[in-house]
Amino acid sequence: MNKTLEQLEKEFQDRIDAGENIEAKNWMPEKYRKTHIRQISQHAHSEIVGMLPEGNWVSRAPSLRRKVALLAKVQDEAGHGLYLYSAAETLGISRDELFEQLNSGKAKYSSIFNYPTLSWADIGAVGWLVDGAAIINQVMLTRTSYGPYARAMVRICKEESFHQRQGYEITMKLAQGTEVQKQMAQDSLNRWWWPSLMMFGPRDEESTHTELSMKWKIKRKSNDELRQQFIDQTVPQAEFLGLTIPDKDLKWNEERGHYDFGPIDWDEFWNVVKGNGPCNKERLNARNKAWDEGQWVREAAMAHAEKKKFKSLKKAI
Amino acid sequence: MAELNKENLYQYLLQLGDNVMILGHRLSELCGHGPSLETDIALTNISLDLFGQTRSYFQYAASIKGDDSTEDKIAFLRFPNEYRNTILVEQPNTDFAYVITRQFLFDQYHLLLLEKLVDSSDETIAAIANKSIKEVSYHVRFSSEWMKRLGDGTEESNAKIQEALNYLYPYAGELLKTSPIEELAAGAGYGIDPDILTDSYYQNVNQVLEEATIKIPEGKWSHSGGKNGIHSEHLGFILSDLQYMQRTYPDMAW
Ligand SMILES: [Fe+2]
Ligand SMILES: [Fe+2]
Numbered sequence: 001m002n003k004t005l006e007q008l009e010k011e012f013q014d015r016i017d018a019g020e021n022i023e024a025k026n027w028m029p030e031k032y033r034k035t036h037i038r039q040i041s042q043h044a045h046s047e048i049v050g051m052l053p054e055g056n057w058v059s060r061a062p063s064l065r066r067k068v069a070l071l072a073k074v075q076d077e078a079g080h081g082l083y084l085y086s087a088a089e090t091l092g093i094s095r096d097e098l099f100e101q102l103n104s105g106k107a108k109y110s111s112i113f114n115y116p117t118l119s120w121a122d123i124g125a126v127g128w129l130v131d132g133a134a135i136i137n138q139v140m141l142t143r144t145s146y147g148p149y150a151r152a153m154v155r156i157c158k159e160e161s162f163h164q165r166q167g168y169e170i171t172m173k174l175a176q177g178t179e180v181q182k183q184m185a186q187d188s189l190n191r192w193w194w195p196s197l198m199m200f201g202p203r204d205e206e207s208t209h210t211e212l213s214m215k216w217k218i219k220r221k222s223n224d225e226l227r228q229q230f231i232d233q234t235v236p237q238a239e240f241l242g243l244t245i246p247d248k249d250l251k252w253n254e255e256r257g258h259y260d261f262g263p264i265d266w267d268e269f270w271n272v273v274k275g276n277g278p279c280n281k282e283r284l285n286a287r288n289k290a291w292d293e294g295q296w297v298r299e300a301a302m303a304h305a306e307k308k309k310f311k312s313l314k315k316a317i
Numbered sequence: 318m319a320e321l322n323k324e325n326l327y328q329y330l331l332q333l334g335d336n337v338m339i340l341g342h343r344l345s346e347l348c349g350h351g352p353s354l355e356t357d358i359a360l361t362n363i364s365l366d367l368f369g370q371t372r373s374y375f376q377y378a379a380s381i382k383g384d385d386s387t388e389d390k391i392a393f394l395r396f397p398n399e400y401r402n403t404i405l406v407e408q409p410n411t412d413f414a415y416v417i418t419r420q421f422l423f424d425q426y427h428l429l430l431l432e433k434l435v436d437s438s439d440e441t442i443a444a445i446a447n448k449s450i451k452e453v454s455y456h457v458r459f460s461s462e463w464m465k466r467l468g469d470g471t472e473e474s475n476a477k478i479q480e481a482l483n484y485l486y487p488y489a490g491e492l493l494k495t496s497p498i499e500e501l502a503a504g505a506g507y508g509i510d511p512d513i514l515t516d517s518y519y520q521n522v523n524q525v526l527e528e529a530t531i532k533i534p535e536g537k538w539s540h541s542g543g544k545n546g547i548h549s550e551h552l553g554f555i556l557s558d559l560q561y562m563q564r565t566y567p568d569m570a571w
Contacts, residue, residue, distance in 0.1 A: 055350075059345060059346055060558050061562070062562035062563060063389045063393075063571045064368060064389055064392055067345070067368060068365060068372070071345055071364060071368070074361070075348065075358055075361040078354055081354055120571070173570065177569055180566060181566070181569060286349075289350070293413070295352075296473050296474055297353075297413045298353060299473070299474070300467050300470025300473070300474030301466050303470045303471045304469050
């Protein structure tokens with residue numbers, strides 16, 4: 001006897017409430033599938049676009065040791081992209097379709113990567129702040145309800161915390177260096193602090209996805225809670241380095257047990273989301289260029305594989 | 318005599334290190350821009366291997382040089398005519414066919430070189446060669462497979478790989494042309510005269526090209542000069558990138 005839609009939906013939600021994972025072969029509401037394709041692919045795109053601002057400094061890294069570490073880090077991000085695209089593919093969409101959505105500008109990726117990396121210190125700041133903020137989101141996602149996504153997150157989180165330590169260490173070296181290096185680090189913190197806070201998304205009262213996301217355990221904490229967690233964890237790290245967070249309203253609130261902080265410029269946030277950030281066009285152009293110029297290579301690889309298959313088939317006959 | 322030998326050993330290490338560093342640099346420029354995620358990751362892996370080898374050679378060179386020499390001073394603070402790499406590895410990432418062909422022509426030489434250097438009279442060189450040989454065997458497989466894929470793939474890919482080979486083939490000869498530094502190194506037993514690799518090199522290269530249905534360019538003439546510090550115009554731009562931080566912010570720790 002066929003189950004009714006209501007029964008299926010109830011069983012599905014019961015599973016989630018019981019803390020069980022949903023797997024690709026399980027029944028799921030169409031909205032759940034669509035939401036996950038959107039979120040996982042956005043996440044994958046962020047990893048891939050995120051390679052660009054950091055890759056930008058590989059050829060200019062100040063020492064061989066730093067160069068190798070940065071190159072390995074950017075490569076990790078490509079790996080993250082790969083796991084995540086594979087997770088999205090389990091929901092019935094192809095990697096080509098996902099790339100097409102990214103390249104056409106239809107799909108979103110984390111806006112933080114539309115900011116430029118202008119100095120070596122930015123490589124430190126990106127690791128420390130951007131990977132740092134990403135981890136807070138991602139640790140939460142290791143317990144999300146969709147199995148393939150949660151498992152990809154477990155692998156990714158390990159590497160992200162390594163990236164964050166590496167970024168902090170780059171910044172520390174600058175903070176302990178010459179006057180010029182300290183200024184470089186401070187200038188970088190000044191530029192990356194606010195965009196990092198924006199990574200957690202709009203304020204709770206303006207966030208549209210939160211309720212369903214909570215129900216499906218895509219989110220277990222709200223944007224504002226996560227943002228606060230990031231600030232509370234990062235302020236002492238900046239103090240330890242002797243760097244100043246560019247927020248004159250920032251101060252410890254004994255009663256709340258949290259740092260109070262100044263207003264975020266949400267106009268800037270929405271502008272960057274809409275495509276007006278400093279590097280939106282460059283990032284998309286770079287992705288499109290790589291994709292278009294790779295077209296003949298992918299075709300050749302496919303044609304060669306076909307011919308080989310045909311040859312071995314002929315041999316077998 | 319001992320002094321002369323020490324200086325030549327240092328120069329020989331520079332040559333070994335510069336080839337892998339400059340090629341590693343070219344590959345690192347592609348990180349994030351590859352034709353697919355898988356090839357992006359694979360090319361970055363090769364770049365990482367090459368930089369790892371660079372560090373081994375330069376750390377050893379710094380210890381030979383003594384004083385306050387370091388791997389980074391050697392990598393970043395020489396004048397252009399003090400770099401000893403061949404001109405092949407400076408050639409730009411014109412397109413994926415050029416990237417693969419450059420890699421293929423170098424890898425085939427690199428593996429033969431390392432197979433000899435494992436018997437170097439210098440223990441450190443032998444150890445570096447020993448460690449690198451596994452990595453480079455993989456590089457040879459990777460670039461040879463891609464030569465075949467592109468040669469045998471589509472009409473377009475065949476035309477592109479043929480064009481790249483026609484352009485880069487005249488740069489391969491320099492790998493095998495004996496420089497004064499190599500002559501001394503071979504005489505002393507810690508290095509080899511690359512001329513002895515010539516037959517195996519062209520045999521291995523041609524075998525892959527034939528399988529890939531790529532025509533072997535005619536003519537034996539070859540560019541040279543890199544090993545003696547006379548480079549192509551490309552090196553200056555590579556060094557502007559490579560040396561940027563060390564030149565702009567001298568004497569700082571990173
Ligand atoms: Fe990542
Ligand atoms: Fe990361």
